[in-house]
Amino acid sequence: MGRAPCCDKNGLKKGPWTPEEDQKLIDYIQKHGYGNWRTLPKNAGLQRCGKSCRLRWTNYLRPDIKRGRFSFEEEETIIQLHSILGNKWSAIAARLPGRTDNEIKNYWNTHIRKRLLRMGIDPVTHSPRLDLLDLSSMFSNSPFYNNCSPSSQMNNMSRLLGLQPLVNPELLKLATSLMSTQRQNPNSSLIQDFQNCVPSNKDPIQNNFNPIVQTTQIQAPIRNPTPNCTTMTTTATTTATAADATTSTSPCVPFFGEAHLMEHNYEQYPTNISNFGDQNLDQWQGNGLSTEGLVNIDQPTSFSYYGGSDQAFMDPSLSDNGQQGFMNYAPPIMSTRSSSPTPLNSNSNSNSTSTSTYVNNGGTEDEWESYCASDVIKFEMADIIDVNHFMLAQSNCS
DNA sequence: AAATAAGACAACCGCTCTGCT
């Protein structure tokens, strides 16, 4: 038996709401509260269906709705959260007080999405749209290319994409090795393991996404800089969901990290994604990968951006007494251009001063776009940590 | 100044999922 329609459509008004209708709805809800949307319009004297009333209330009339243009900070937050949560507009809206999911969705589709596309950023993956530039096929038939090492191949591609300084050659080495492995043996268990690590996405665009990016995604640095801090490990050979994640409070020991990842003996491919240590980070930076513009997501107070100094990393004192599985990582999250050196989501009450770094102090359009391009090291946070956990921690501290 | 196109935003539609009874 099918579900009964939410309303009898006959005689019910559609289209834009009039001020009178708005007032009726507001008056009724102020008197009786909302709920039972099916009977509400009749009781309120409205010729609307309950769903329409609910949407009008939640998207427009609610007293805590903030109208007006989105600020840079809000835009930053949307992009960050979207890179973590995807199209979970309500979850994103929950982190943007006064904004509704519909409003954010519309803003995303009409502004942010278009802008990212113009800049060559895939708004779904938040990564450069290498899928549109399948350069590997351009080179794959070239003797020059075939004689190159995988890292050289990727470096060449990166140069063509203007990404040269942004990607750790060692990471590229692995990625390209994986590519070649995949070419030679598409059913390679290693490739499957990698793909298992990368969250499946029902979005066909993402499903078609170039595995170059996907395989590099899991290698973003996760860092635990101090002893006795909470670490989080995930199982790389399974889908790395939050349920798979385990935490421990054991002293931070050197983790397998990048060097381990670079093992070309794929039989020994690590089963744990662990932290990205100082040495690795230094190497990362030494290879020209700026930490600026990378997001420190472990802070329970808010997102913030790495400033480039070590102080910008996690302070155990901020990690909820080590009970939370916070971790630092260099995620896909890009920084949008900031017009002023204002800490992103700076919370005046936050004790995260050491991590309240600034959004790309330069602030030119080119710089902003280059940060977007650096997003090649996308890290699908949502499948690594429990986003709700993270969000809860955030709200606990806000 | 008028017509048209483009952009932005509000609202709707159809569907799935969840929680409650």
Place this chain on the structure above:
DNA sequence: CAGCAGAGCGGTTGTCTTATT
């Protein structure tokens, strides 16, 4: 377990404003 209400989502349409011709 079935039925219902509500929430949420992606996609789409309608309306209004602004820019362009």
